[in-house]
Amino acid sequence: MTDLILTTFDWVPEVPRGYVRDIRVRWALEEAGLPYRVESVPFRDRDTAHFSRQPFGQVPWLTDGDISIFESGAILLHLGQRSEALIPTDPRSRSEVIEWLFAALNSVEMASLPWSIFIFSGDTEATPGRKSLDNFLESRLQHLESVLAEREWLAGAFSVADILMADVLRLVERFDGLAGQPACRDYIARATARPSFVKAYADQMAHFAAAD
Template sequence: MPIDPNAELEITAFEWVPSFAQGHVRDLRPRWACEEWGLPYKVRLISALERPEWYFTDQPWGQVPYVLDGEVGVFESGATLIHIAEKAGALPPIGSQERAAVLSWLLAAFNSVEPSVMELVNCTISRKEEWAQLHKPSLMEELGGRLDRLQTALGDDEWLAGAFSIADIAMATILRGLPDPALLQAQPKLAAYVERAIARPAFQRALEAQLAPFAENEPSKQKEGA
């Protein structure tokens, strides 16, 4: 689904981020959901380096994504995924085990997996500092154990909760951000799961849409045009 400047649903994203973050900013998640379920959306770009003061009214910490759907505003990527899935009719009925599984795995991605992944990312970025060197081995062990459990739970299933869902969007975007590929290589079923997810055309379209403004707004190009 191409971006539609006349769409009612609007996703706020950053106009540019450093290269290590490109393709991993969390507005990728609602973009992917819109592409997956055919919902047209438009994009509002803001600066990540000098976030406008008015934006903190929409998102208290100035983060992205923020989704505005008519008069309804939603922040935090998990909440935006739920909103988009409900709008698209892509969530199972209220009270069903199928819905419970989707929401359980969605929150598991954010609460049981992502914090450890982000802590490892921080240690990797700060790897020259002593605290990072001391903390990394235990963190790798802890995260490896969590991935072991995740792979066991996935088993031979294609997706986490039956059909492809917002839980898979959350989990796949988190796992593809692992800074040490050895962690995923040690879990072949999880590695195959991530490959299946990012091979989906909807993911590829969402990724391309996120990356395009970064190339256009790269600071060196802005200086050249000044």
């Protein structure tokens, strides 16, 4: 088994700390008990070597032997091949985890991240587009609320789908966007109480603080 190397920024401003996407990978690695080390690339000067690993100039990426992978969803799917704690091997359970992994990114985060851009901009103008965007998010959250009101984790046991969904929802909760979704809030609390998240979060905070 080759060494796993997680690459993230050397430093980020205060606001995104604790929410940089390397936390998803750290969380999965801790959950699976897989050994790894962390390397850094400059936040301020992103060179061609960086873009050759992550074409959008973002982080994280994971190196596993001669394979280098960007996109947190793709990385978690890759790690899931190494550990049943992340993705079960039974085809039906596996398929359920994977559809929810995509749902976290493409049904919920596709609505919540753009919404958070408006919140973060302090933009409160209720223009027609903004109302549609708010309704888009609200609808997705209400459907998710119905699901989470009836189950502990998205697909049977805790999995990578929960790592992604809980991390996506954390950002909504940060901006008080889950006032009407108590089951989503309870779900975040359950997920982030796991020792694997606690360690991943502390490690990310310490990593960026060390560069201050």
